[in-house]
Amino acid sequence: MALAPRNTLILIFAAVLAAAALAAYLHFAEGKPPHVRMDPLPTHAIKGSAFSLEVTDEGQGLRHLLVQAVQGEQQISLLEETFGLDQHAWSGTFTLPRRGLNDGPMAIVIKVTDKSLANRGAGNPTLFQHTLTYDATPPRISVISHAHNLNQGGAGLIVYSLSEEVASSGVMVQDVFFPGYRQESGVYLSLFAIPFDVDPLKHRPMLTATDPAGNTAQVSFPFHGNQRSFRQATLNISQAFLDNVMPQFQNVFPEAEDLLERFLLVNRELRAQNINFVRSLAATTAPAPLWSEVFARQPRSAPLGGFADHRTFMHNNEIIDHQMHMGIDLASTPFAEIIAANRGQVIFTGDLGIYGQTVILDHGLGLHTLYAHLSQILVNTGDMLERGQILGRSGITGLAAGDHMHFETLVSGIPVNPIEWWDEQWLRHNFWSKTDLLGEQFQ
Numbered sequence: 001m002a003l004a005p006r007n008t009l010i011l012i013f014a015a016v017l018a019a020a021a022l023a024a025y026l027h028f029a030e031g032k033p034p035h036v037r038m039d040p041l042p043t044h045a046i047k048g049s050a051f052s053l054e055v056t057d058e059g060q061g062l063r064h065l066l067v068q069a070v071q072g073e074q075q076i077s078l079l080e081e082t083f084g085l086d087q088h089a090w091s092g093t094f095t096l097p098r099r100g101l102n103d104g105p106m107a108i109v110i111k112v113t114d115k116s117l118a119n120r121g122a123g124n125p126t127l128f129q130h131t132l133t134y135d136a137t138p139p140r141i142s143v144i145s146h147a148h149n150l151n152q153g154g155a156g157l158i159v160y161s162l163s164e165e166v167a168s169s170g171v172m173v174q175d176v177f178f179p180g181y182r183q184e185s186g187v188y189l190s191l192f193a194i195p196f197d198v199d200p201l202k203h204r205p206m207l208t209a210t211d212p213a214g215n216t217a218q219v220s221f222p223f224h225g226n227q228r229s230f231r232q233a234t235l236n237i238s239q240a241f242l243d244n245v246m247p248q249f250q251n252v253f254p255e256a257e258d259l260l261e262r263f264l265l266v267n268r269e270l271r272a273q274n275i276n277f278v279r280s281l282a283a284t285t286a287p288a289p290l291w292s293e294v295f296a297r298q299p300r301s302a303p304l305g306g307f308a309d310h311r312t313f314m315h316n317n318e319i320i321d322h323q324m325h326m327g328i329d330l331a332s333t334p335f336a337e338i339i340a341a342n343r344g345q346v347i348f349t350g351d352l353g354i355y356g357q358t359v360i361l362d363h364g365l366g367l368h369t370l371y372a373h374l375s376q377i378l379v380n381t382g383d384m385l386e387r388g389q390i391l392g393r394s395g396i397t398g399l400a401a402g403d404h405m406h407f408e409t410l411v412s413g414i415p416v417n418p419i420e421w422w423d424e425q426w427l428r429h430n431f432w433s434k435t436d437l438l439g440e441q442f443q
Contacts, residue, residue, distance in 0.1 A: 032059045033124040034112040044213035045106075047098045047136045053079070053110070054091040055126075060115040061088050063123050069096060071106040071134070078108075096134070106134045135213035139164050143207065143221045144187060145434045152228040153196035153308050155416045157434045158221060161187045162209055169209035172218075174198050178412045180209075181287040181365055189288075189435070191365045193411040196308040196324070200225020230308040233325070237263060237315045241401055252353070260315060266354060266399060267313065267321050274353040275326075278360070278370065279413030284347045286364035289435070291342040293387055295369075295409075295421040298330045298339065304404055305329035307417045326415035327370065327408035334403040335376075336394045340385040341369045341407075341421070349377050355406065356398025359391050366413075372406035373398050 034057040042049075055065055067079035079094040110128040118124050140163035150156040158171060160180070170179040171192035180190035190207075194200045205223055210216045242259035249266050256262035309325040344361035347368070352358040355372035359379060362368055375395025385391060394405045409418040420426045 031116070031118055031124060032057075032114075033126040034062060034114050036110050036112055036126055036128040038108070038110065038128065038130060041130055042132055044133045044135050044211070045096055046134075046213045046215055047101070048095055049214075050093055050095045051108070052091070052093050054089070055110075055112050056089045057112075057114045058088070059124070060117075061086050062090060063113045063115045064111075065090065066111045067094050068109045068111075069101060069106060070109050071101055071104070074100075075109075076100055101134050101136070103135050103137055104133065105131060107131045133213070135211060135215060138215040138217040139166050139169075139209045139211050141169075141207055141209050141217050141219045143219070144437055146222055147224075148205075148222055149224045149226070149430070150192075150194045150200060151226045151417070151420070152194050152198070152200050153230070153417045154226075154228075154420050155191060155193045155411045155430070157431050158190050158192065158207065159187055159434050159437055160190070160207060160221075164211055166209045167212050167214075170207075171205050172208050173205045174203045176412075176414060178414075179283075179366060183288060187437075189365055191367055191411050193414045193416045194225060195414050196228075196230060196326075199227065201227060230310060231306050232312070233305070233309045234312045234314060237313055237320065245399065245401070260320070264321060267323060270353045271323065271399075274355060277352070278368075278410065281347060281360060281368065282366055282410070282413035285362050285366045285368070286345070288364050289367075290344050290362070290364040290384075291387065293342060294424040294427055295341040295418075296339060296387055297341075297422045298332070298336075298405060298407065301330035301332040301336070301405075303328055304331050305406075307415070307419070327372075327406050328418050329404050329406050331394070331402070331404035334394070336403075336405070337390045338371055338374060338392045338394055338405050340387060340389045340391050341409075342387045344369065344385060346379050346381050346383045346385060346391075349379060349381050352398070354399040356400060357392070357395065358398075361385060361391075366411055368410045368413075369418075370406075370408040370410065372408075373400040373404060375403075 034055055037054040039052045062083040065081040069076040069078055076097060108130045112126045113123040116123045142161045145159040148156050148158055169188060170177055170190045173192060173194060178190055178192035180188040182188050206218050207221055208218045242263055246259040246262045249262055253262050253265045256265055305325050307328055311323050311325050312319055313321040340361060342363055344363040347362045348360040357374040357377055359371045359377055360368055373395055374392040376393040379391045394403055396403050407418060409416050409421050
């Protein structure tokens, strides 16, 4: 009878040990698998594509990491790590090999285990798999149009085809990109320009295409550039001009100490802001031409300022500023009816700083026309206008000294010489002769 308490203590002790062992097992055999995060998760990849990887474990810590590229029966090891004690997080990068993979589907397979005693001590596994298309072949570009004769400050059209669907394509001129637009027939049209400040004899345009994987092809094409010089003009900024025009910009530059300082801020800073905004509208365009006739010039109007005039601003016989005039100023009678130069959709109406009350039309393929200094706007954003339709009346809003309409033609946000677009013969040689290559699509 005296041994009973001793046996009881032994049983209790054994039970405590068993409970402790069970608790320890449950602790060290926890069932939370590691977490995997890969960035990016693209649909396509090329040779040498790099990826960021992060693995974490909330339990006993990381044990082993293996990253493989799997394509059919082929398995290529990209990364392998064995972790030391008490490491719960790891981050790094891995890259695809530059050889050994073929174009087509492939998978990135990531296997991670932790130090848990689960699964008979093998740990909790995490299997992460991302399927994508491996593409190491750049697109093939075929130029269809043959002659591309552009003036400095002028525009042109190129027609081409591609061997595959692409993320982007178009023409690069120095550091300016002019997108191409796929047509119903499958070919591409790209309206491009030689900006007024780019020498066409020194900077040759290149046709480029990038596929969804990031492979880029670039080819030259038949091109002839004509240098052009632009007029030097001097404008006197009188005190009367400052008194009459500058008060409307009081809210824009309230910090200006006088009207002359405000003029300089408007002529420099606001002008740059307005130009950047107009350029930001370049992508707002139809993928095909919305027009089929020659562009109309504002009737019964006289030119007051030319395209790419180099303007020197004077005040009290001193030079105070230099700026470029990127359109043509046209004046007739006060409050003259302003017409749409061609069929197009209204993409902007409203006040635009130095331009004053402004309307911008999209004619497709990144081609826009801009009508500024209006006293009245008679159309709304989204309206489709026909050639010759009245869109507003001329005025003196914005940075204007007298009643007129400032007119610009832009290709992908880059101002080009409007005179070309008023010339039916120029359009025939530089545009219609090339769209004729597409058959009935633009007839």
